[in-house]
Amino acid sequence: MFLNRLGAAFLLSGVSVWMCSAVGSAVVPQTAPAKPAFSLPGLDNKPIAPFMAHADAARGDALVHQVCTSCHAMDEGASDGVGPNLSGVAGRRIAGLSSYSYSAALKGQQKQFWSDQALSDWLTSPARFAPGTRMSLVGLPDPTQRADIIAYLHTLGDAEAPAPSPDPR
Ligand code: HEC
Known part of the structure; x- marks a missing residue:
């Protein structure tokens, strides 16, 4: 008798959970928002080309020496720091220095x-x-600021080197 009651209790709660979920999904429509409800300001990938037109490599030089040189060497041939040497990085293959051991994330x-x-x-x-x-x-x-920094990165290393052709594969 006790076991019967116990079984009935489990059965009933199972059935009511199922009914709640069935009624809930029938009543509440499943619609994913077309657009995220919020986006962090400044984190959208904006086209940089319009800003490159007014970029100032001298301002970029100052910024790089404030923000980046604690981790990156900028002189050609200088050894890598915490991060890889950035001389000639503009146009280079991503994670392209054989001297530096990149994270799997960047190697990807x-x-x-x-x-x-x-x-x-x-x-x-x-x-x-x-x-x-x-x-x-x-x-x-x-x-x-990003455009200024990129303009400065262009002045580093072998600036005369032609832009590499896109990977033929
Ligand atoms: C706290 C240290 C640190 C600072 C500050 C820093 N970086 Fe880096 N950077 C790294 C590390 C570490 C890597 C390698 C990342 C990896 O392998 O995932 C890297 C990688 C890079 C790469 C890729 C290079 C390649 O060969 O593919 C570029 C470009 C770069 N950084 C630019 C900058 C610029 C520009 C700044 C300043 C605005 C900057 N970094 C500031 C540590 C730093």
Whole structure:
């Protein structure tokens, strides 16, 4: 008798849970929002080209020496620091230095090159560009600053080198 009651109790609660969920999903429509309800300001990948037109490499030089040189060497041939040497990085293959051991996150992007747009997206939020990256920089939300920095990066290394042709594969 006791076991019967126990069984009935389990059965009844199972049935009522099922009914609640059935009624709930019938009454509440399942609609995923077309757009996320909020987006973090400045974290959208904005086209950088319009900002490149007014970029100032001298301002970028100052910014890089404030923000980046604690981890990155900028002189050609200088050894890598916490991060890889950035001389000639503009146009280079992503994670392309054999001397530096990149995170798997950045190595996963090796098919691409550091175009201005890729650099801009990276500097907007390294963690979003390559989730799991070791570059612990929160990001630079200001597109003017990113453009200045990218313009400065173009002046480093072998500036005369032709832009690499896209990967033929
Ligand atoms: C706290 C240290 C740190 C700071 C500050 C920092 N970086 Fe980095 N950076 C790294 C590390 C570490 C990596 C390698 C990331 C990986 O392997 O995931 C990296 C990678 C890069 C790469 C990719 C290079 C390649 O060869 O593919 C670029 C470009 C870069 N950083 C630019 C910058 C710029 C520009 C700044 C300043 C705005 C900056 N970084 C500030 C640590 C830093």
